Structure formats: C-alpha cells, structure tokens
Amino acid sequence: MIKRITAVLLTGLTVLSCAGFLSGCSAKSVTMVDVSGDTIALFRSADASEVETEAVAKAYADTALHEAREIIAAIKDISLADGLKELADCRIETFYDAQVSENLANAVRKSEVAELPCGAAMTDNQGHLIACYSTDEQDENGGYLNLAIERQAPYSTLKPLCVYAPAMDSGMIDWSSVYEDKPYKQIPDQSGEMKDWPQNSDSKYSSEPVTVAKAVLRSLNTVPVQVLHDYGVSKAIGLMEESFGMPLEYEYSKASSSGEDEVIGNIALGYTYAGLSPVELAGYYSVFAAKGVYLAPTCVKRIVDKKGETLYEYRAEPKQVYSEETAFIMNNLLRRVANVGGTGEEAYLENAYVAGKTGTGESDDGHWFVGTVPQYSCAVWHGGHTARNASPAVFHDIMQEMSLDPNADYPWCNGVEERAYCEASGKLPSSGCTKVDIGYYPTGSKIEICREHQ
Numbered sequence: 001m002i003k004r005i006t007a008v009l010l011t012g013l014t015v016l017s018c019a020g021f022l023s024g025c026s027a028k029s030v031t032m033v034d035v036s037g038d039t040i041a042l043f044r045s046a047d048a049s050e051v052e053t054e055a056v057a058k059a060y061a062d063t064a065l066h067e068a069r070e071i072i073a074a075i076k077d078i079s080l081a082d083g084l085k086e087l088a089d090c091r092i093e094t095f096y097d098a099q100v101s102e103n104l105a106n107a108v109r110k111s112e113v114a115e116l117p118c119g120a121a122m123t124d125n126q127g128h129l130i131a132c133y134s135t136d137e138q139d140e141n142g143g144y145l146n147l148a149i150e151r152q153a154p155y156s157t158l159k160p161l162c163v164y165a166p167a168m169d170s171g172m173i174d175w176s177s178v179y180e181d182k183p184y185k186q187i188p189d190q191s192g193e194m195k196d197w198p199q200n201s202d203s204k205y206s207s208e209p210v211t212v213a214k215a216v217l218r219s220l221n222t223v224p225v226q227v228l229h230d231y232g233v234s235k236a237i238g239l240m241e242e243s244f245g246m247p248l249e250y251e252y253s254k255a256s257s258s259g260e261d262e263v264i265g266n267i268a269l270g271y272t273y274a275g276l277s278p279v280e281l282a283g284y285y286s287v288f289a290a291k292g293v294y295l296a297p298t299c300v301k302r303i304v305d306k307k308g309e310t311l312y313e314y315r316a317e318p319k320q321v322y323s324e325e326t327a328f329i330m331n332n333l334l335r336r337v338a339n340v341g342g343t344g345e346e347a348y349l350e351n352a353y354v355a356g357k358t359g360t361g362e363s364d365d366g367h368w369f370v371g372t373v374p375q376y377s378c379a380v381w382h383g384g385h386t387a388r389n390a391s392p393a394v395f396h397d398i399m400q401e402m403s404l405d406p407n408a409d410y411p412w413c414n415g416v417e418e419r420a421y422c423e424a425s426g427k428l429p430s431s432g433c434t435k436v437d438i439g440y441y442p443t444g445s446k447i448e449i450c451r452e453h454q
C-alpha cells in the first residue's frame, strides 16, 4: 500500500509534509528536477520532512516520488519505506515538461470541470510522462489524494484494450464483423425480477446485426460481452497482466457465485476491482498510436546520489502488445469515436488527428476520455456525479493549448488495406447493397461478398 503524502497549501508554494519520509535524516533533502535541470520540487527533512513545489507541479512531484521509491526499492530489494529513506540526498531527474504542465492545468481550470474532482496525465510518444494534474483532494486519513495516480473504474475505456484489440489480434473479429445487439442473458435485479443484461447506455436494444465498428462508435455494451465470451475472458486477463502489468488479479477471486459471466461483465464493461489511473490509461492508449508497442509511462530519467554516482538510469523497455496491423485498425476505429457522431466527438480538433474513447459509470460516478494525437497521449477523469461526461471537451481544451503540428499523422501500416463493406452484413458489398462504408483490414484477409442484397 502506497503511503500518501500529506498536503498543506501555502501561498505561492505548496508544502507537502510526508510522515516518516527521511525521518532521522534531519540535514538531508531530495531534489527533483525537470528535463532542463530546473528544480521542480525540493523534499526537505525539517523533522517529518516537507516538500516545496509550485502548485502546478504538485501532482507530478508526488507521482515521480512514488516511482523513484519503487525503483530504488526494486534495485536494492528493500521495502518501499526503506526505498524512500534511500532517496535521502539524492537528485531525481524527471521527464517533467513545465510548459505542458502549465497548459494542462490552465485548460482544466478554465473548463467546466474546474470545480469537480479531476485527474489527468499526459505522455509524449516515447513513453515519458511529461505532465500530471490533480485537483486538491484529501483521502480518508487527510492525506494528499493524487488523482493522476488514483485508480478509478475504467468503464468503457477498457473495451478497446481488453476486448476488441485482443480479439482482432487473434483473427476472431475484424472491422466489420457482425454481432447482434441483444441481451447476453437475464439476471435477477435487487427485487429478484429477471432483467435483460447488459443494458446499453440508452437502455435500448436494436436487436439487429451491428458491426464491430458501429459497436465501438456507439460504445454498445451488448457486443463486447459477446466478443469477450467468444475470445475467452481468462485469456484476455492473462494477456493484459503479462503485456501491460494491468492490475486484474482480483477479478476471479472476488467474483461471486455467478462466476465466469460476472468476470466477463466486469472486464467487458470496465468495472474492474482495482481500477486504473489516468497515468496508466494514458500509457495503455499510446499503444494504438505507436504500432502496438507499449512503453510504460515513466517520470524518472535518472537518480543520482550525493556523491554524484548514478543509482538508476531509465532505459526504454518496449513491448509489442498487439500487432502493428491491429494497432492501426483500432486507432482508426478510435478516430471515428472522436469525430462527428462518435461518443467522444467533443474531443475532435480542427488542427490534429484525435483517436480516443469515452467511459462513464452506470451511476454517473466517474467520467473518462482517454485519447491520443500523433505526438501525445492523454487521459482525463472527472468525478462529481454529473450526468454529463465533460472529459472529451476537457481533452479538446488541453490539446488546444498545445502547439500541435497540423501535418503530424499517426504511423501508416503497410500490412493494412482500406476496403468498402456492406454495413448490414459486414461483407464486401455486392451491387445490391445500399448501405456501404469504408473500413480497414489486414492486407489479403478474406472477406466474403454480401449475398443478402444481391
């Protein structure tokens, strides 16, 4: 369990006092610097230790300190508490970008969620965590609650990661595979009455065949449940744990008597026990924009001790999570979500390509948008029990503050081709098909000709 830093707000500077941190090392301190070597936080050790940092860097300093502590604890094979003590007198060099942080904080504070609990994180396309944001919140013990690393239920943001991309990678589904928009089964509600499950967000079923593309665009709940059932939920969990280190270890152990179907529902609809943080989700979504390669979001570039010796230096450890083809196709599906008619259309930018996904809890207890532009990946979560998901609009405002290159595009994939398909059957259109759309498919993958409309 991570010990939280206690925050006390002072004018101009934020002082975080961290119980136990560097105790017994009264003359010592830890310096945290940004990419240009400028100090962003000074962890002092006046008895129980205090931290000086500007308000805009507070969430990042907290996130980077947690990471540095974990790094040292792992290197020296010691406890996290001892890892913190080992950092005494060290200098932590980070990937913090002061300008991006400023932009991120400005955008959120000017937005409609300014008064609501909000956490956000931004990575560049090299896996470096360059900015974090958290409103000033306290946990139940009065400690600083950093919403950039606090885990929340990911809701529908989990569908592309845990359901569609693995199923596409295995060849089980493609852009226009057809599923029926119907209940998976009936389950008893609180009064014992049998009810259709799962519900779509509009509580309606079209009971008609829908393509995967349309299911993603409308964030249907019926389709990912069927896809995950067919793919195998334990296989999906294993893949997510192995490739991302996603915290899904409680899904089976905490499932009740309904067993497998409960796990399917929790994964397919994003109600996981541990949840995911904005930092984690920003890292995961960058995979779709980066040829399927995952780089864990990282704050700490280098840790140097008081003698000037390097204790740790960051080395990227890229992991191929999905194939390049799957990543490209998923990214194009997610681009539709962030376009006119998609659930994330408010994230759309005139001057940059956006790909992303919304997520909202059934009782409106949290709202997400996680998305990328070619240069960055950004996750925004807000609470506040509002009916409206303002996160796509906040993402839009954040990216508006960035100097984005309008000519930048996502990497092209040579193993993919663009093809027309019949929207009703998902197959290659014949002369009689009236509703035809364009999709992306692995080159040479076989698609039958629609025979329904000949």
Ligand SMILES: [Zn+2]
Pocket: 422, 423, 424, 425, 429, 430, 432, 433, 434, 450, 451, 452, 453
């Ligand atoms: Zn047809």
